[in-house]
Amino acid sequence: MAIVLIFLGCFLLYAKSKHFPKRMQHWALQLKSKPIWTRIFGYTLFVASFIILSLQFGFATGMVIFIMAVLLALSLTIMLLPLHRKYAYILAGLSVLVIVVENML
Numbered sequence: 001m002a003i004v005l006i007f008l009g010c011f012l013l014y015a016k017s018k019h020f021p022k023r024m025q026h027w028a029l030q031l032k033s034k035p036i037w038t039r040i041f042g043y044t045l046f047v048a049s050f051i052i053l054s055l056q057f058g059f060a061t062g063m064v065i066f067i068m069a070v071l072l073a074l075s076l077t078i079m080l081l082p083l084h085r086k087y088a089y090i091l092a093g094l095s096v097l098v099i100v101v102e103n104m105l
Contacts, residue, residue: 002049002056003069003099009045010073012038014081021081046070069099 014020015031016038031038049069054062072095080092 001100002052002066003073003096003103005045005049005052006066006069007073007077007096009042009049010070010077012042012045014077019082024081072099 012031015024015028016035020028050062050066053066053069056062057065076092076095080089
């Protein structure tokens, strides 16, 4: 669950970017209209996911997993959202699915 929260936080923070895809303009207009609330909610999702990972794996291991998940989520968000292809969403969904399944094992 923490991994999904990290991906949602990255999506919220990326929505404020000028590089956000044009085909998602409805989301961008909604999120850019209240930039402070978008930023607060995005960082709140990060803090919640860090707390979940820390409780599940311990502080140090949770921090390492959190940092790796944030780096992966930011990389996937920045690389795949601007592609304008449906396979990008499939690849991102499969990546999230693999991470979640591996975390559950």
